[in-house]
Amino acid sequence: MLPLLGVLVVVAGFALRLNPLIVVTIAGIVSALLAGISPLHILDAFGAGFASSRSISLAFIVLPVVGLAERYGLQQRARLLIEKAAKLTAGRLLLVYLFVRQVAAALGLTSIGGVAQMVRPVIYPMAEGAAMRLAGADELPDSITDTIKANAAAADTVGAFFGEDVFVAIGSVLLITSYVDANYHLRLDALQIALWAIPTAIAALVIHGFRLIRLDARLARSLAQPSPRAGNS
């Protein structure tokens, strides 16, 4: 049970709100030392783990493109675009995005969307523009802006998660089939695994979509009551 102390370090570190980088580094070193792994092997594990996980950080290479377009008013343009679509509220817009993201991911097109290249430059400013129209103001209180940002990011994540599993050639489906086939001598069909992800995918769309539809009413309510922290009227 000794290695579980590393898990405890993580839980305690996050609970104490220490910087996650420090927490994770200490937890890794602690569990490895407790398991009797030598310091040199721990350094090796840090190096090898970093080298093999570089693909996660590739998402950041889109930032120069996004930054360049932002310099010339991409976010402002997205807000202007929403002004033309009067019926598209923040909630409805995010619902459409959730649906598109999920269907695209189910077809294997996870590269459509993403927070860096789609939500920050286009989707979030559009949702904010719609909320500004609802408020009838040029500026929104910080709490409202944060709520819209959180919901835009969540729509992206929920859509991607519960869409990609319907696609046959995705990592999680292949992990299930390869693990089960190797260990239990079955021959699971990847297509079967993908098809059984459909009920949950539909449930995710219904549940999260319902919450997005209610987002508009929530925004309207918090806009109606004067927030103590809001600097504008």
Added chain:
Amino acid sequence: MISAEWIYWLAGAFFLGTGVEIAIDQTHPKRWASSAFWALLGISFFYGSFVKVLPVWPLGLVVIALAIIAGTGLTGPGTVRTTTEAQRETSARKIGDALFVPALTIPVVTILFAVGISKIVVNGQPLLAKGQETLVGLGVSVIVALIVGTILLRPSPTFVSLREGRRILESVGWAVLLPQMLTVLGGLFTQAGVGTAVGAIAQHVAPEHSRTVAVIAYALGMALFTIVMGNAFAAFPIMTAAIGWPILVVRLGAHPAPMFAIGMLAGYCGTLCTPMAANFNLVPPALLGMKDKYGQIKVQIPTAIALFAVNVCFMMILPFL
């Protein structure tokens, strides 16, 4: 053959360039530590391509140093000169919807690569390394989008996109490193036997004969272990070996395909709730400049709980039809 390593070098060059930019920015409040952080991160991306021929431990040392530099608050964002809100408003009206073109170039080119160019064969070898089509497509699409954007927008100075990219990158800050550090931690946990220990506990408490309790134990184990590890992939083999296979499939006769497919998705509900899945839950708030770092997780938790309950119901019925 074009491989993902080239794209890692592109990312490395971006981080290294950010470090150099900060080094020459005299107004930067945390100039040297920030510059060192980004430059070392960039160099590590290059070094990572050669860990098969060079010793790995120096990279490990640098990675731990990066975590300490950034984790102790020595780094921070500078003030990057960019356009004002008013200037952006004017240019948005002047340039119009063409502003969307560079951003949309990225998914279009990436998909072209994934479905089309990945099939091209040169001298009997595929042009793109197998399994890396999307990564290569992303890298190429960024270069194409930068060229398109530069021609379309005619920025001055011409290479201002690096500085504009740095502006967003610095606002994300230390969170850039966190997803990779969590992967390292996952690997160390596995080596240290954390998974085996959790599996032993799960097997110990799981009941043998009740379908309802066994299904809940499997689903809850997937979700909780995913919350701890930040990744349902790590939870799946352990919970399946402890409960999914021996109890649910062998003893209670569940069909494996729906049980394991939905079991994995029960784990995904855990991913929605955990800061350990940093690239999904902590990096987006940083990218969007949210005040509340955990705001996205707070929005996702109600969906995760409801969806988890639905998954448990599905697992109770569908694999036993």
